Amino acid sequence: MDQGQSHRIRRRLLALGHFIGLLLAMSLICLPGLWVVLNSFRPTVEIMAKPPVWIPSELNLDNYRAMFGGIGEGGVPVLTYFWNSLVISLTSTVIALLVGMAGGYAFARYRIPGKSAVFVGLMVTRAVPGVALSLPLFILYGRLGIIDTHFGMILVYVALNVPFTIWLIDGFFRQVPKELAEAAEIDGCTRWQAFWKVEFPVARAGIASAGIFAFLTSWNEYALASQLTRSLNSKTMPVGLMDFTSQFTLNWGGMCALAVLMIIPALVLTFLVQKHLIAGLTFGGVKG
């Protein structure tokens, strides 16, 4: 009896510890981000107040109004940045997925001489730091005249994402039994039809998870974009954040407002595919 009771107390304590630990970890993860969101509704004066104002006296949309307002009144061309970001990220994600599907399919279904060397070779291209790449790309793009264009940025982001999409999608196609496609071919499908009608639908979840990674990478990339974009033609939102800084001051409230605008699409997309994301990483991981 006594032993059972002490056992029960110990289990309660463990559960309590688990709960507190989880609470602590989650607040550490979420608070800095929520603080940014909160600040986007407060005037900069209050954010910078000394002594600090913990409980905001009023929340308003002034920062958002200023941001969407005219250029002269402290606004930034945020809609243009948003549009540039959206076009560049979406296009590069779609292209990276198509190229990744072709490559992943090749790795999953064909015998390739020196397979693992080719594979590591592909991944190593991703190891080149953006800033080391941006120097020569800057020169090259300057010669070709594609600095500050959507095309130039899309090209870079496709290259950035292709190794990773190939890796993830490869893992997913491996999960699809070869026999499935073979059966479809026996039933009169061409290999092309078998791919789109049988293998693609099964691997769709994995492709979605590769897509979200590619999208987040392009959506959030700064090191390359800051060198290869110059004007409203192609400036993306991460670069646009810099508009809120000047030599000695920083419009923190306005920056937070733009930050919220950046996070919302990412949040929605991640929430939609988060289940597939975990499944996708599982397959890509173990069976790679």
Next chain:
Amino acid sequence: MYRMRLPPWLLLLLPAFVILLAVVAIPLVLSFYSSFTAFQLTRPETITKWIGTFNYQKAMGDANFWAAFGRTVLLLTVALNLEMLLGLGLALMVAKVTRGQRLLRTMMMFPMMFSPILVGFQFKFIFNDNVGLLNNALQSLGLTDVAIPWLVDGSLAFFAIVFAEVWTSTSVFAILILAGLFAIPQDPVEAARVDGCTPWQTFRYVTLPFLMPFIYIAMAIRSLDVARAYDIVQVMTAGGPARRTELLWTLIGRTGYVDARMGYANAMGYIAILLSIVFTVYFFRKLTTARTSLGMGD
């Protein structure tokens, strides 16, 4: 009929090869060439001025370069290990939750949605010595009276950068390890319990070996992504004050764009790339070994 000469796998991989060749390989060849010249961004004609291995020799003898190199390796080691341990802990805690796990998983991925540059600004403000959130909180709680110079003092600034790094990237580890926890077959775990293993023994000798491939994948992905640290550090301290938080990438960026000494910057860039490749190949090796030992290899 016309027959394809190329094997189908090559045809399928061709788009990937072409794009990577155009955007990564050719620029790298260009930068490799320019690293042997006295190329200056402001004087384009200097790209033909061949100076041999001078830039590399200069980098080898440059104390600033080696300080940045050492600091980069230190940051990588500290950040990757911390992220791994915290990610493991987080994943184990989240996996135990039965209700509301989907919400927790989404919350866990929250930092991944933040652009690194945004993370930089966010922590620049949290760690600001005058109006920063952290100092304000410490002062309001009465823990300290002085403004702790988080981003000014060398080692405190390094701590702040590690904190920002760990904050953004622990979720990558947590998600991959969580994916691993879901994939673990239950039989060996139960067998261990029946055989009288303590929970710790079960974890150490059954669960952990199964998780190793996932941990190495996360390590490989993160070591590929280390250039993210450039954005964060650039915003938080820009390598300063007085180079005390200088990393390879901030040093290279400044040399190339601000000082316009492209040739020298490219030479240092090559050394940085080699470092990245060494880390990546190392973790891929580890990954293959861990997979083979579990019988999941190719």
